[in-house]
Amino acid sequence: MESSKPQLIDIVKISDPRGNLSVLQYPSTLPFEPVRAYWIHDVPSGMMRHGHAFYSAQELIVALSGRIEVSTESPDGSVKRFTLSRPDQALYVPPMTWRELDNFATNSAVLIVSNRLYDEMDYIRDKNVYNNLVNEETENND
Numbered sequence: 773m774e775s776s777k778p779q780l781i782d783i784v785k786i787s788d789p790r791g792n793l794s795v796l797q798y799p800s801t802l803p804f805e806p807v808r809a810y811w812i813h814d815v816p817s818g819m820m821r822h823g824h825a826f827y828s829a830q831e832l833i834v835a836l837s838g839r840i841e842v843s844t845e846s847p848d849g850s851v852k853r854f855t856l857s858r859p860d861q862a863l864y865v866p867p868m869t870w871r872e873l874d875n876f877a878t879n880s881a882v883l884i885v886s887n888r889l890y891d892e893m894d895y896i897r898d899k900n901v902y903n904n905l906v907n908e909e910t911e912n913n914d
C-alpha cells in the first residue's frame with residue numbers, strides 16, 4: 773500500500789489472560805517494509821515536536837502508552853487531526869504530508885516506524901518550502 777492519505781490502521785491484537793500482544797508484520801499488516809524505528813518519550817508538558825514532511829519516507833505512528841495528537845496536511849490542502857491513545861492503532865503518514873505531534877499526555881511513549889534510514893535530505897522542515905513545493909506540483913498537474 774502507498775495511500776496518499778493519512779489514515780488510522782488497526783493493529784492485530786492478541787489478547788489472553790496474561791495481557792495483550794500487538795504485532796505489525798510486513799507485508800500482511802504493515803503497509804511498507806520497515807527499516808527503522810524510533811520512539812519519542814519523556815516529552816516535557818506542553819511541548820510540541822516541530823512539524824515536518826518527508827519527500828519519500830512513509831511512517832506509522834503508534835502511541836504505545838499515553839496519548840498524543842497528530843495534525844496532518846496533505847498536498848491537496850486537506851487538514852486532519854488524529855488522537856492516538858491505543859497501542860493497537862497506528863496512524864499511517866504518506867510521503868509529502870506535513871505532520872505535527874502535540875498534546876503529549878504525561879509519560880506518553882510514541883513509536884514511529886519508517887521505511888527509510890534516517891536521512892536529513894529527505895526532510896522538509898520549513899512549512900513555507902513545503903507549501904511552495906505542493907503548490908508547484910499542483911500547478912504542474914493542472
Ligand code: TYD
Binds near residue numbers: 808810821890
Ligand atoms: P527531529 O527530526 O528533530 O525530531 P522530530 O521527528 O520530532 O522532528 O530529530 C531530533 C534529532 O534526532 C535530530 O538531531 C536528528 C536526530 N535523529 C537521528 O539521528 N536519527 C533518527 O532516526 C531521527 C528520527 C532523528
